[in-house]
Amino acid sequence: xxxxxxxxxxxxxxxxxxxxxxxxxxxxxxxxxxxxxxxxxxxxxxxxxxxxxxxxxxxxxxxxxxxxxxxxxxxxxxxxxxxxxxxxxxxxxxxxxxxxxxxxxxxxxxxxxxxxxxxxxxxxxxxxxxxxxxxxxxxxxxxxxxxxxxxxxxxxxxxxxxxxxxxxxxxxxxxxxxxxxxxxxxxxxxxxxxxxxxxxxxxxxxxxxxxxxxxxxxxxxxxxxxxxxxxxxxxxxxxxxxxxxxxxxxxxxxxxxxxxxxxxxxxxxxxxxxxxxxxxxxxxxxxxxxxxxxxxxxxxxxxxxxxxxxxxxxxxxxxxxxxxxxxxxxxxxxxxxxxxxxxxxxxxxxxxxxxxxxxxxxxxxxxxxxxxxxxxxxxxxxxxxxxxxxxxxxxxxxxxxxxxxxxxxxxxxxxxxxxxxxxxxxxxxxxxxxxxxxxxxxxxxxxxxxxxxxxxxxxxxxxxxxxxxxxxxxxxxxxxxx
Amino acid sequence: xxxxxxxxxxxxxxxxxxxxxxxxxxxxxxxxxxxxxxxxxxxxxxxxxxxxxxxxxxxxxxxxxxxxxxxxxxxxxxxxxxxxxxxxxxxxxxxxxxxxxxxxxxxxxxxxxxxxxxxxxxxxxxxxxxxxxxxxxxxxxxxxxxxxxxxxxxxxxxxxxxxxxxxxxxxxxxxxxxxxxxxxxxxxxxxxxxxxxxxxxxxxxxxxxxxxxxxxxxxxxxxxxxxxxxxxxxxxxxxxxxxxxxxxxxxxxxxxxxxxxxxxxxxxxxxxxxxxxxxxxxxxxxxxxxxxxxxxxxxxxxxxxxxxxxxxxxxxxxxxxxxxxxxxxxxxxxxxxxxxxxxxxxxxxxxxxxxxxxxxxxxxxxxxxxxxxxxxxxxxxxxxxxxxxxxxxxxxxxxxxxxxxxxxxxxxxxxxxxxxxxxxxxxxxxxxxxxxxxxxxxxxxxxxxxxxxxxxxxxxxxxxxxxxxxxxxxxxxxxxxx
Ligand SMILES: [K+]
Ligand SMILES: [K+]
Numbered sequence: 024x025x026x027x028x029x030x031x032x033x034x035x036x037x038x039x040x041x042x043x044x045x046x047x048x049x050x051x052x053x054x055x056x057x058x059x060x061x062x063x064x065x066x067x068x069x070x071x072x073x074x075x076x077x078x079x080x081x082x083x084x085x086x087x088x089x090x091x092x093x094x095x096x097x098x099x100x101x102x103x104x105x106x107x108x109x110x111x112x113x114x115x116x117x118x119x120x121x122x123x124x125x126x127x128x129x130x131x132x133x134x135x136x137x138x139x140x141x142x143x144x145x146x147x148x149x150x151x152x153x154x155x156x157x158x159x160x161x162x163x164x165x166x167x168x169x170x171x172x173x174x175x176x177x178x179x180x181x182x183x184x185x186x187x188x189x190x191x192x193x194x195x196x197x198x199x200x201x202x203x204x205x206x207x208x209x210x211x212x213x214x215x216x217x218x219x220x221x222x223x224x225x226x227x228x229x230x231x232x233x234x235x236x237x238x239x240x241x242x243x244x245x246x247x248x249x250x251x252x253x254x255x256x257x258x259x260x261x262x263x264x265x266x267x268x269x270x271x272x273x274x275x276x277x278x279x280x281x282x283x284x285x286x287x288x289x290x291x292x293x294x295x296x297x298x299x300x301x302x303x304x305x306x307x308x309x310x311x312x313x314x315x316x317x318x319x320x321x322x323x324x325x326x327x328x329x330x331x332x333x334x335x336x337x338x339x340x341x342x343x344x345x346x347x348x349x350x351x352x353x354x355x356x357x358x359x360x361x362x363x364x365x366x367x368x369x370x371x372x373x374x375x376x377x378x379x380x381x382x383x384x385x386x387x388x389x390x391x392x393x394x395x396x397x398x399x400x401x402x403x404x405x406x407x408x409x410x411x412x413x414x415x416x417x418x419x420x421x422x423x424x425x426x427x428x429x430x431x432x433x434x435x436x437x438x439x440x441x442x443x444x445x446x447x448x449x450x451x452x453x454x455x456x457x458x459x460x461x462x463x464x465x466x467x468x469x470x471x472x473x474x475x476x477x478x479x480x481x482x483x484x485x486x487x488x489x490x491x492x493x494x495x496x497x498x499x500x501x502x503x504x505x
Numbered sequence: 506x507x508x509x510x511x512x513x514x515x516x517x518x519x520x521x522x523x524x525x526x527x528x529x530x531x532x533x534x535x536x537x538x539x540x541x542x543x544x545x546x547x548x549x550x551x552x553x554x555x556x557x558x559x560x561x562x563x564x565x566x567x568x569x570x571x572x573x574x575x576x577x578x579x580x581x582x583x584x585x586x587x588x589x590x591x592x593x594x595x596x597x598x599x600x601x602x603x604x605x606x607x608x609x610x611x612x613x614x615x616x617x618x619x620x621x622x623x624x625x626x627x628x629x630x631x632x633x634x635x636x637x638x639x640x641x642x643x644x645x646x647x648x649x650x651x652x653x654x655x656x657x658x659x660x661x662x663x664x665x666x667x668x669x670x671x672x673x674x675x676x677x678x679x680x681x682x683x684x685x686x687x688x689x690x691x692x693x694x695x696x697x698x699x700x701x702x703x704x705x706x707x708x709x710x711x712x713x714x715x716x717x718x719x720x721x722x723x724x725x726x727x728x729x730x731x732x733x734x735x736x737x738x739x740x741x742x743x744x745x746x747x748x749x750x751x752x753x754x755x756x757x758x759x760x761x762x763x764x765x766x767x768x769x770x771x772x773x774x775x776x777x778x779x780x781x782x783x784x785x786x787x788x789x790x791x792x793x794x795x796x797x798x799x800x801x802x803x804x805x806x807x808x809x810x811x812x813x814x815x816x817x818x819x820x821x822x823x824x825x826x827x828x829x830x831x832x833x834x835x836x837x838x839x840x841x842x843x844x845x846x847x848x849x850x851x852x853x854x855x856x857x858x859x860x861x862x863x864x865x866x867x868x869x870x871x872x873x874x875x876x877x878x879x880x881x882x883x884x885x886x887x888x889x890x891x892x893x894x895x896x897x898x899x900x901x902x903x904x905x906x907x908x909x910x911x912x913x914x915x916x917x918x919x920x921x922x923x924x925x926x927x928x929x930x931x932x933x934x935x936x937x938x939x940x941x942x943x944x945x946x947x948x949x950x951x952x953x954x955x956x957x958x959x960x961x962x963x964x965x966x967x968x969x970x971x972x973x974x975x976x977x978x979x980x981x982x983x984x985x986x987x
Binding site for chain 1: 573577659660661793831832833835836837839840843863866867869870871872873874875892893895896897899900902903904906910913914916917918920921922923924926927941974977978981983984
């Protein structure tokens with residue numbers, strides 16, 4: 024038996040905080056004169072009470088540090104329990120969703136995926152729209168903390184190479200998490216404020232600016248309108264692109280930047296690789312639009328930049344249905360979504376550093392082909408990388424692809440068509456948002472899918488967000504024995 | 506400078522043999538009274554002469570053993586030059602194809618891919634049909650020899666684990682190749698003869714039986730009719746299934762079997778894993794057909810068995826358009842094609858042993874997650890597997906997936922629709938044959954693709970057949986320097 028009390032304590036605290044935060048959309052609905060504001064109060068009371076009691080009941084079992092098992096369990100359990108409570112307002116008030124839809128939407132929010140099952144966003148009360156955006160914003164900062172504190176500690180997916188970076192405080196895991204969260208929180212708040220100001224400056228009204236800022240800096244992608252970013256074509260697309268890119272850089276570099284040293288940001292090879300790939304593919308897409316679609320240059324560059332960054336960072340805003348551009352952008356964007364941003368940002372998917380490590384491992388491999396008896400070690404940022412890091416990265420990549428395959432087959436089995444099944448699996452696992460095809464494409468919506476598919480996709484978002492291994496390890500006998 | 510003469514010698518000899526073999530379809534066309542039989546004579550003379558002269562001119566440079574570089578170069582060059590000559594009869598006589606089409610068809614033959622650009626197979630002269638089948642048959646035995654002699658030596662894609670197996674003769678690479686080829690050749694001939702007899706026994710005429718036997722034991726998939734195996738529904742599908750499966754097992758086990766020991770075959774974990782996966786997916790597909798499509802049981806089992814084995818072994822015969830069954834089989838078969846058969850057989854694709862090694866590596870990884878300071882090594886058939894094998898396998902897997910992505914994008918850029926681009930890339934790289942969608946699906950044909958797409962697919966077949974790394978290494982500066 025192992026002590027589940029610390030797990031219940033941390034999860035309970037998080038639930039309580041989530042409950043308290045429901046007072047914000049309540050206040051907004053009240054201010055806008057939306058009669059259903061008591062819904063959020065009810066939900067807040069139920070949530071805060073449940074969470075608070077769970078935390079209180081288990082507080083006596085919290086020791087000075089967490090075991091590996093407890094840490095793994097917290098990561099998955101928190102991301103599984105929070106959406107259940109976050110879904111309550113969606114069920115009690117408009118859009119009066121069924122549990123499967125409310126849970127899907129909440130999971131899509133907290134994992135910053137951004138796929139939506141709600142139709143008619145434009146007519147939903149402001150409080151509900153804000154609640155969706157807030158879930159993504161929480162999810163965004165939550166995942167940075169998980170990626171910086173928990174995953175390196177858990178040695179998941181090669182994240183251990185970021186273990187001793189920047190925050191080498193040698194503290195216990197929970198105090199350290201609090202300390203990191205505090206510093207990251209400041210960066211996150213500054214970025215959000217700047218994004219709100221920028222959106223206001225280019226003409227968005229206050230409500231839209233706040234909501235889109237919350238879902239931009241979290242690379243979440245929820246919008247306040249069914250048209251998504253199609254309602255804000257023009258200069259706001261440039262603003263969104265800039266902030267989506269900023270949100271995809273390693274937040275630890277911003278902390279260092281605020282401490283006065285810009286060098287770590289410029290020297291970070293992840294950052295450079297990310298920017299090079301992003302700009303190159305923007306160029307290719309814009310060129311294609313001009314040459315193949317007779318688009319004019321500024322429009323081609325703007326739409327190219329916005330959509331490439333939106334997909335690559337995993338934000339998933341849609342400003343146009345790029346499926347109408349021909350099959351080249353469609354196939355390109357499908358694979359683009361499997362690249363992702365930098366580790367330690369709000370981005371998900373496979374992430375650029377894993378490709379860098381894979382390329383480095385492949386290079387070492389090619390040298391070995393040529394000189395079978397030489398010893399060649401992969402390197403990252405000039406330092407030798409241990410075999411355990413490489414094998415973690417590779418494990419992640421293989422499991423990602425295999426999960427993608429199995430999930431696609433399962434989705435097709437529930438009756439989804441080929442393109443919907445394949446792209447739905449990819450967009451959920453990589454936490455992007457839109458899929459491909461008529462149903463769930465950039466111009467579509469997940470509302471029409473069957474319930475089984477919605478559950479499968481919800482779990483895929485969770486697994487993708489926690490870098491797969493964190494969740495998978497819970498299903499091994501070894502985890503529960505001894 | 507390094508000595509290209511051994512490369513020219515081996516390639517020349519192979520070309521000369523290919524030329525001589527053209528006398529077989531010549532004789533067949535003559536016997537069937539097809540007036541264009543001199544086409545094959547012309548092609549035979551040109552081919553044998555060119556190959557023979559190249560071999561003669563370089564014979565004086567052949568030393569006792571080949572360097573690594575020469576070996577790599579031979580593997581790729583032979584598979585690039587042979588299709589050029591094999592294409593000649595397709596251009597000189599019916600179907601009077603353009604070079605791009607003739608080369609595609611010859612490459613598709615020699616790599617045992619089985620995608621075709623020829624329409625109206627039923628009206629082509631017997632000699633031409635036989636020549637297509639013969640190319641696959643040569644390709645099949647060629648790849649076994651490459652997989653057993655060259656790839657383990659070159660340490661490509663983890664094949665080094667088969668290095669010391671069965672043929673541990675410690676000889677020089679060329680004599681060893683000859684010795685292995687001889688023993689494998691006997692097995693291959695016996696299997697082919699048995700397959701011809703079996704097809705005859707279930708009612709195929711002699712010509713169809715020979716052609717389909719040649720393309721069954723090579724898991725090639727060319728047929729003598731546009732309807733492919735749709736023309737032979739019923740008992741021949743069971744016969745084909747059995748021989749496709751046999752052709753997907755490691756041929757070295759058959760050699761041992763002929764030596765009187767059956768144990769190595771039953772004990773081979775690749776064989777067991779392959780059969781388990783194949784039978785399980787046959788069951789799932791048949792069940793789906795009965796439950797979802799109201800098919801009757803025998804028909805569901807037969808079509809399930811035939812199509813699952815056809816795709817999983819990479820043969821690519823089509824007996825029906827399984828795209829009409831719904832999206833579940835389509836998505837399943839897409840990923841099924843990425844599994845493949847056993848190493849040392851005529852199969853291609855990623856292959857079952859790589860998945861076994863990946864799973865083993867992932868297991869070791871999960872144990873490490875649980876006990877960060879323990880040492881866990883992946884195992885294969887009970888033996889510890891070195892890190893270099895695992896990293897080779899992983900490199901192969903990653904390069905396969907990344908190449909698939911890049912190729913899909915390139916194909917879409919030439920104007921192919923999304924499904925055609927994605928499935929075309931997969932079917933070429935995994936040497937399966939049919940793709941998905943209306944154009945290149947099981948009921949379609951590659952004839953309508955643009956020339957650029959045909960060239961890209963031809964090169965993909967080559968790269969896929971040689972396990973990617975063999976070809977990729979030629980594009981590194983390191984290969985050519987020093
Ligand atoms: K997203
Ligand atoms: K094939």
